[in-house]
Amino acid sequence: MTIRTFGLALAAIASLAAVAQAAEIPATLDALNYQKLSPALAVAGKPSNEAFAKLKEAGFRTAIDLRQPAEGVALAREAVEAQGLTFVSVPVSPDTFSLGDAKKVGAILDDPKAAPVLLYCSSSNRVGGVLATLDALKGEPLEKALAAGRKAGLKSPAMEKAVIRVVETPR
Numbered sequence: 742m743t744i745r746t747f748g749l750a751l752a753a754i755a756s757l758a759a760v761a762q763a764a765e766i767p768a769t770l771d772a773l774n775y776q777k778l779s780p781a782l783a784v785a786g787k788p789s790n791e792a793f794a795k796l797k798e799a800g801f802r803t804a805i806d807l808r809q810p811a812e813g814v815a816l817a818r819e820a821v822e823a824q825g826l827t828f829v830s831v832p833v834s835p836d837t838f839s840l841g842d843a844k845k846v847g848a849i850l851d852d853p854k855a856a857p858v859l860l861y862c863s864s865s866n867r868v869g870g871v872l873a874t875l876d877a878l879k880g881e882p883l884e885k886a887l888a889a890g891r892k893a894g895l896k897s898p899a900m901e902k903a904v905i906r907v908v909e910t911p912r
Contacts, residue, residue, distance in 0.1 A: 766800040766857045774865040774894050781856035784872070784893050786864040793817060796859060797824040803855040805846055807833040807862040807871065827855065833867045835899035840907050843874040850875070865894025870904045877908040 766783050769775060773786030787808070788796075796804060804821045806814055809832045821828040831845050849855050862868050873890025877883050886908075887901060895901060 766859075770799060770859075772861065773863075776865075776893065778893065781853075781858065782850065783857070783859050784865055784868045785859065785861040786894070787813070787817075787861060788859070790820070793820040794824075796821060797826055801826060801857050801859050803827040803829065803849060803858045805829045805831060805849060805858060805860045807831055807846075807860070807867040809834060812863060833862070833871065835870075835897065835903040838867075838870065838874075838900070838903040838907060840910065840912065843871055843878065843907060846871050847875045847878070864896075866897050866900050869893040869895025870900040873904045874907050877904070883908060 765780060766777055768777050770783065770785065770788060771792040772788035775783065775785040775788075777783045783801075792799075804817070804826060806817050806828070808814055808817075808830075810830075814830050814832070818828045818830065829845075829849060831842050833842050846860065850858060850860070860868050860871070869890040869892070872893045873886045873895055876886035876889055881889070883905065887895070887904065890901075890904065895904070
């Protein structure tokens with residue numbers, strides 16, 4: 742390897758390291774119940790308007806909103822898409838939550854091109870429910886999946902019942 746080739750290789754490595762570091766999502770964000778679960782996923786209740794406006798700067802590529810349309814989804818979509826990020830709405834409630842909802846979120850979370858992802862609702866209750874469902878669908882025992890969902894924000898008995906209903910429905 743020549744000195745020039747070695748120098749170019751070092752420059753390429755430094756460039757890749759800078760890109761990787763820039764994609765790192767923050768440990769904190771101005772959002773209710775925010776948690777960074779992995780380098781590719783953070784969960785939260787509704788982010789503040791300021792946080793919505795800085796999602797790209799914070800390293801996110803995709804935002805998944807689990808709130809119902811009447812909960813301000815249109816304004817969130819505007820703020821996220823104005824930054825050139827991907828916005829996905831998967832309206833969830835304990836009464837309407839379905840296997841299709843969980844699979845739609847799961848497909849995005851499994852897509853490396855979508856990462857890093859911010860998955861949120863109003864309080865993180867629905868977020869925890871969706872994550873518990875995804876864990877159970879991947880083979881985790883239901884109680885273990887529900888415990889992980891609770892750590893991510895699942896707290897309402899109605900959403901827990903919805904998770905159980907979806908997981909136990911024959912496919």
